[in-house]
Amino acid sequence: MAAKGKSIKEFFHNRGLKCTPQRLAVLSILEESPKHLSIQEIHRRVKKILPDTGLATIYRTLEILVDLGLVLRVHQGDECQNYVMAPLGHQHPLVCTDCGKVLDFAECPMEDVAQRITEQTGFSVEKHFVQLFGKCRQCQAPL
């Protein structure tokens, strides 16, 4: 996180994109949030830092960040517009259904499964989408 400022800037520049305060704000908000956020919530938080930010900018920014692979879109039942920072390696979200917090787990059993599916059905698996839901340690604890 320390040298992130510079590398992010380069990251944008290398792709012919500008590094704007709005984009940095969205990134920093997602980075600091343990749970996925809705577009509305992201907008609300960005406006605390940059009060004039329009909702359209949030939409445009998130689209770019998802394209860049920095941010992940999370689908949960009816809720299809939630976003989290993309984990660095290959990981999957572990979403707490109580508090909405998101952990990650790196272990991925899908490679093996994919292999077997290809052998059995001829279907070649190219990607997978996995999300786990449950209760985090705190939310399990009696209050």
Place this chain on the structure above:
Amino acid sequence: MAAKGKSIKEFFHNRGLKCTPQRLAVLSILEESPKHLSIQEIHRRVKKILPDTGLATIYRTLEILVDLGLVLRVHQGDECQNYVMAPLGHQHPLVCTDCGKVLDFAECPMEDVAQRITEQTGFSVEKHFVQLFGKCRQCQAPL
């Protein structure tokens, strides 16, 4: 599928719901489709059988069918309003990104993973959402 007509009817009645031609039409369309369908596509097909069917009915019907667990909502990238018949046992969809066809695979490695996650993090996994994407045998074949 033979004695389905009667059991479906009872299925609705047992829940205080009526068994209408529109609901049966949606079910039969989903049953006969190997791939998931969008709301618009379902509407189009229902109208071939019942020309006066309104779009609102499709929305209302799908919501009920999903609640009943008969139908599954599929999320694929930006497309969040696609529906397939729910597989009977515990299965996961295998979606072909070319033709949209959906196969199922019953093998589920998640139980083991869930166990290990609980041991390592204290997070208790209650459910999981898994979708695989790739190319089915036909779509891999050279044309």
Place this chain on the structure above:
DNA sequence: GTTGGTGCAAACGCTTTGCATCCAT
């Protein structure tokens, strides 16, 4: 005969778009 279901059309709300302005480079 009841009551839930349907069709229609209007309302709604989220998302996208056009355009003038601004600012990162």
Place this chain on the structure above:
DNA sequence: ATGGATGCAAAGCGTTTGCACCAAC
């Protein structure tokens, strides 16, 4: 300086809702 990014407001469009009528029970 200049082209991409932003803010604003309007347009667009998928989804939901209200209500009168209809049909399953």
